[in-house]
Amino acid sequence: YAAISGEAETRQTxxxxxxxxxxxxxxxxxNIRLAKSKEWFNDCSD
Known part of the structure; x- marks a missing residue:
């Protein structure tokens, strides 16, 4: 739901x-770091 309506109300790390x-x-x-690539998530057409 937060992905649809914006950021979640509580930003608890x-x-x-x-x-x-x-x-x-x-x-x-x-020291493992996870990341999300915006290009990978936004590369599909509607």
């Missing part, structure tokens, strides 16, 4: 838990 089941538990990954 949260850190989601990252779950990558295909990786071995002994693998250590730190």
């Amino acid at each position: 949260t850190t989601p838990k990252l779950y990558l089941p295909i990786l071995k538990p002994s693998s250590q990954m730190s």
